Amino acid sequence: MSASLPSWPPTLTSLQREELHKSATTWALSHGLCYLPPSTSDRPSNSTSSPPVATIHAPISLIPTPFPRSLFHSAQSLQSVYNTLYSRVALDTEFLDRYMGCESEEGVGKVDSFTGKLWQGWKTVREEGGYERQSLHLGLFRSDYLLHTSPDQALSIKQVEFNTISSSFGPLSERIAALHRHLAASCSYYDISPLLNDDRFPENETTKGLVQGLASAHGAYGVPSARILFVVQSKERNMFDQKWLEYELLERHSIKVIRRSLDELATQACVDPNTYSLLVSNTDSPNSPPIEISTIYFRACYTPNDFPTLSHYETRFLLERSRAIKCPSLPLQLAGGKKIQEVLTRPGVLEQFLPDVGHDSLEQLRATFMGMYSLDLDETNDSSSFPKTRANHLNLVLKPQREGGGNNVYKEDIPAFLDSLSAVSSSSSPVSESKAWIAMEIIHTPPGIGGYLVRSPPPGSSQEEIEAGKGGAQAEIISELGIFGYSLFGLVEGKKTIKGEETVGWLVRTKGKESNEGGVATGFSVLDSLVLID
Template sequence: MARGIVMYPTPSNKREAAVVPMTLLPCPFADNYFQLAKKLTPDFHLLMDKITCDIGWLERALAKTGAIDEICSKLLEICRSVYNAETGKDRFFKALQHCKKYLPDQSGDVPGLPRSAAMEGMAEAIAMAHEAYSSRWEPLGLPRVVLFIVLEEEKNELDHRKLELAAFQQGICSLRRSLAQLSRTCELRPLVARKQVTVAYFRSGYWPQHFEGAWLCRQQLERSEAAKCPSAPAQLAGMKKVQQLLCDSAELSRFLSEEQAAAVSSTFAKQFDPSNTSVETREAVQAARKSPGDWVLKPQAKTSVKSSSHQTGSKTWEFTGTEFKLARSMQVEGSGELYFDDDIPRVLESRSEDQLAEFILMERVRPPCTPSAILHDGAVLVRRAVAELGIFGTFVADGDKVRCNKVVGHLLRSKGQQTNQGGVFVGNATVDVPFLVPSDIYWRNVTA
């Protein structure tokens, strides 16, 4: 309970909380990739911040996506309303982006087991944003709080509470409200329960059903002086279409120096818009038809038609918001299920060029496999597993002044080698801890 690794069977049944599946032994992980993940995180933060602040570029980049994805469309409308796209390169935000999840601290440093202080680091970033707001805006004579925007029916509540406690230890009180609850009281300068909101921290608002009857409230929050995590432009910056465009060196160089762009792009998987008619894209689409096992087809819209999904993952980086991951086994992402194997040529051949604009075609990445022992439902299971590493960092900016840009922790999840689905709190992956192994030893002993 104290570590936040239990989950309610239903939001109303808090008396029967169960421990999520967890590993009994740490997962071997190559130390060079772990260090690379930490080293590149600040550059990824700068990249996402610069994209977030270039509203005009986001509007052009996501024009097609907005036509098929409700959330993208609505967020673009909010950006047009709140920010002037003609001056989209100016800095609009008091504080931006910090990661949303954490791995509880280990007590002390253990050789090979890197310590993660993500939760404390995130609370520190929230405190910085809170301070930036307080120094800029005159007080209203009301208590100032951080607002956690959550689901009313939340099974994963305890995962949030640890961060609330860490923020409280920084001297900051928090409130929890759903978008539906806020829609009845939200004002341009948000006041909730007679308290002034300094930071709006979204733990919901990533699926269309989260916004039923609440889009006006979301726009009012964006218009308010409170720091948003994420802001509407920051959420748009995490769209798959943005990832695909950044694989173009000309687009990436808009936001990073030559040296930074080279370092960051060295971690990218190849991604294509299958509706594009360029020679390179046509060759990739043809290759995907002939050898679909080497590719993944990602729908961008959250209302896309579902299909069966299969395992993917390997040694390459993906990013969503400010969480940057060494992708090893993800196949269900924020936009829904992904297409693999024989489903890929079927989709490619059955859709028109306009319909194919819904998708991103990405080269498939293959995970190394390591032994794992897990505790699940009171039983111990030994299995071969693949793992996903996430590096958490914090980024806080006040206008052009970057107050904080650093790595604060990490998270490792693992799942069975043959498991198709992902996610700890849906029962497919397990909470894990990396055991760092020298690169030459690690790669000599893992299997693909």
Template sequence: MAEAKRRKTGNAETEEVAVRLISQFLLAEERVKELTSKRELVDDVLAGAVARGVVMYPNPEAKSQAALVPISLLPTPFAADCYLQAVELGPTFHELMDKVACDLPWMRQVLHETGKMDAICGRLLGICERVYGSGGKEHCRDVRLNIMRNDFMLDTRSGLGGHPMKQIEINMIAASFSTHGQDLTETHRYVLTKYLPKSLGLTPGALAAALPTSRSAEGIAAAMAGAHFAYSGRRPLRSRPCVVLFVADEDEKNEKKPCAVERAAGDEQSSAKALVVDGREVSVAYFRSGYWPGQFSPLEGCWSAREAVEASEAVKCPSAPAQLAGMKKVQQTLCEPAELHRFLDADRARLLSQTFARQVDPSSSSADAQQAVSAAKSEPANWVLKPQVEGSGELFFDDDIPRVLGSRAQEQLAEFILMERIRPPVTPSAVLGPSGDVVVRSSVAELGIFGTFVADGQQVVRNEVVGHLLRSKGKHTNQGGVFVGNAVVDVPFLVPREIFWPSVAQQNGNHCNTHLQRELNGIR
């Protein structure tokens, strides 16, 4: 027994040393350039990614013309402790979003002015009033399914000496790239094993610790199945076959792997209980579409169909209340301690609030909001102006911020949220350039944590983190988006904090504050 314990301890120490050496290797730009200069490595990454299905369809009608999703050639270093923190906080975030969605009076109050300025927010509020208002259904008694991606960035202004992980947003609808992140992880695992210098002491255990497996596809499928069975348990005497419905755009590009589901558009009809499509009863309606204005055409017909789905007993992912819970105004309001404590006890609220960046409503007359607006006009480089809903418009940076703030009446600014800008660490990242050549660029990364939540009335059936995604982009690129070419699907390599922060301090230069620099000097 003692000998086995010594061997186990020895293996752990060997793996820890290997992780530290590999971390330093991937943080060194020249090393990354040297490794990715091997054409065989590049070919292996591309072949592995295609074989695993990391592809998109430029023309969805021509399935033989798949194109590779923009990807990184090697994983990107990311602070291990922050990744673990994001995973550990996942279930609390999921519970919070469900509690918010179930508190419609609170959301109506919070989003009252926003709904006047943002078309989708206003329409969803109207649906909630008609479906869940006086005499209507009680959302908290429904079967509820949420599939979320919670996005974070690291902030060098906090760094080693504070709480560097900051929440960017939580996506409540059409949270994408779950399978691509999962499959690229396995591709990178193979490439690292094959090409990293043997002197680094790479072992399977070292990769298991530093290159965590993502099981988001299986987790999301299990959540859908859980919602389906919860629905079926409420309707055991169905006379029609039961299906899951995917509501998607006709030109949806982000499809992968055929599923035994019904995909339809345009002929939904609802009875008092069931949602029926082409003679089949829908247990779960999963929305891949419906989060920005261009997806509603014809306008009234699409919104009528959306309300019919909401009024039915089918499980909605997301429901109208859950989609409203993902509005930026809700996120900003939850940054206020009194509002967050409405939903969570003090200890859990404190843990979540450590990840909150400063956010204000620029339409508010409060002293804090007006001070932030003034600061954003005079020093716009320190702020980001964000629209309310996912996909509805681009973010505003730099000189565009005072232009937008100065061109609208104060009440019209309810369309936006003003967020203090994050200063993420810069790390080397290898990608393919426009002509197919390898480019090692200075990149910043955004970590997404996939989570699922299923409840049958008051009973929570499932609440778990199911996987992750990293997206990276050039450090001078403001806008995100993989399909539009601004970012790439990436993979996190988890680096010990005492190695990560000193290394990124050198990459980031004066981004690190004096407190962080003292911390780093102490480590050295």
């Protein structure tokens, strides 16, 4: 049995909240727990070479959120199995072609243009022999969970999704955990709760662990003077989360990093026709030879917005053709699709990929799944009205093949969405449209847990608005736990091999209970940490 959760948050006076707010935001700004402000959108598109002129603290919680210690450790213990699972999925070409491709009846790439373009690019590269030039793949993963309550079962954890691309906020999650430790040490949280003590704050060394994964790939590439390429969005506000990885790579491993957007790479990157090395222009020293890349770390390319033209896709595929190790490769990115998450819940599929994993471990993994199905697999096969989904819509969320938050359809909004699918013209039938979506049962989070959520005042806020925000907003909350891991894997001497994998840290994102979506970068959540409950 897992621990029961306490009434939360402990009571703070207005003055205590204001003092915590001031201490927390000052510490955050002093320790790189930062964002670029929204005015970043006014910067030139070539922002990787434009220095930041201002910063704000990231959205944060004032106090950590209670979480059962046993369930936290369960999530950590499962990560190694998840690392192995998704590594093997990424190496199963037939499986990915069937469910993510454009040529299979079940393939979502047939109806989802973004998925289809990525799959088609992958198919072209493999037909050219691209994966014979570099057979290794790197995954920096994050498995996200919510606490789930049900009348007849103990509190449990259920997986929201598994992220295989741009699994962000590792370094900033480490810093929010350190912030909460600082507040406990500096003011003992005014003794508002005996639970707010150091023994209940789990260690968080996510930065070191993620960097170890990147350094492992760099080492496997075998050219010490090569650099790691961070592919970033041109107007990235979450730059500091990425910069901490860059600093750690240099200071701990003596590995240098360069940052480029797809727009920049379109003119600066090329693949050597003889060695297939990825070479990028040295813009800091134009007369110097180009920079060889060992590992490509994608913090972009997970949304259609990153590909405004077909030439952006061609640049992405150029990178895939090189012998640099990709994090993620196109097949690993496709493996993170919601369709794959759904297929993995079907009977016998886990056993297909994890034949060497014990029954108990498989059942623990399976216990984290919520019920899922494809919309085109509605029980009555009547996709023009989706009766099964309509009947159960208040207990469902519909998910497309997208990352980054803000894409799902929840509960009351589902019937109107299904109507819109049914109204699609005959040139694109509702049956085909529905293939791109999965239905997932809603995770029922524990009620009555609250917190104090602090966001930086938006530009142009009046003094009255700033004063009103002191102490943060008290709200009933939902907190999502993410467990990070990495895996370096591929075909070694013709055999599917995992060269190394580890569980490397954790993240908590907290939002007000009224919000369905959960992204920090998209403005729904704040960064948080845990107080473990026995």
